[in-house]
């Protein structure tokens with residue numbers, strides 16, 4: 001082991017100790033927003049990503065196993081969780097025991113993983129991990145996902161970025177300067193909370209106020225790790241795209257999509273990096289060929305939009321039944337498609353048939369697809385993957 005290796009292992013041991021002392025549990029039951037049907041729905045907009053019930057799922061830095069438990073209830077294939085913290089792994093194994101032999105939890109540092117033995121997966125989660133580890137571990141995460149994602153597979157990486165990250169980092173530095181790291185966890189949290197409250201009390205920064213609110217809602221464990229953790233790195237989607245592209249893995253979009261419907265992954269990644277203020281984001285990636293046009297064959301769509309009349313210049317107006325928001329739909333073929341969707345979720349193939357039966361046929365297909373993507377960006381339509 002070189003001196004650098006030894007230094008890195010020491011940092012990793014400290015990180016593991018932190019997660020042993022206070023196991024990380026905010027996503028104790030997993031996130032419904034990260035379900036395979038939603039992630040493969042996003043992926044299906046850009047390439048061919050067929051979703052099967054028996055997909056194989058890997059969770060790197062699985063913590064206490066909430067996401068694996070959730071996804072295990074939705075799938076029938078192999079599930080694997082890896083984490084360096086023995087306390088977290090024990091809880092993950094207990095929580096996932098009901099899934100039986102198809103789910104394994106390995107208590108390992110990512111550097112000690114036998115990638116050939118691990119095999120390949122259809123869906124890989126890297127949640128709350130990329131930004132809490134130093135650059136060599138980030139590079140190892142890139143290596144692991146590059147090796148372990150199957151063609152047609154989907155990857156999610158969560159990360160901090162932008163002004164939100166910058167102020168968060170400043171807040172951490174101030175907190176770490178006053179907290180006695182040898183004190184019990186509860187005492188550390190109390191000092192840190194007092195320090196953060198004092199910073200927020202000057203009321204000058206809206207972001208700081210939001211971060212304080214976030215740390216209040218996230219509970220003790222998130223607060224402890226985000227404030228006292230060894231690392232809280234900033235990441236750019238464009239950097240991830242550049243690092244993963246050699247393995248044929250490309251940025252698709254953010255989970256809460258960014259504004260650019262480009263077919264070029266780097267253009268989408270650069271657009272994601274311009275999202276105002278940044279924040280805590282989920283980047284969705286896929287292993288696919290971006291030069292092949294996406295046919296949307298695996299998608300079905302859901303909307304709350306309902307036809308609500310015409311504007312004073314004769315353009316169809318739709319209203320979101322959930323939010324009351326109104327949108328004008330100038331393309332009459334798009335309006336026909338939305339009328340069909342108003343009756344319930346429909347596969348893209350059925351929407352295509354309905355459009356083909358209109359007088360214009362499929363002449364406006366490209367602009368209908370553009371409208372769909374734009375409505376998705378606005379939160380008015382949701383693409384889901386069919387199984």
Ligand SMILES: C[S@@+](CC[C@H](N)C(=O)[O-])C[C@H]1O[C@@H](n2cnc3c(N)ncnc32)[C@H](O)[C@@H]1O
Pocket residue numbers: 012015016019024025026027028060061062063064066082083084085088108109110111126127128129132133137225
């Ligand atoms: C913030 S927690 C996130 C846990 C879980 N993914 C979630 O979202 O709830 C980060 C996790 O990464 C794990 N971790 C950090 N460095 C690691 C490494 N080198 N190898 C394996 N796991 C690591 C920690 O032990 C911790 O459980």
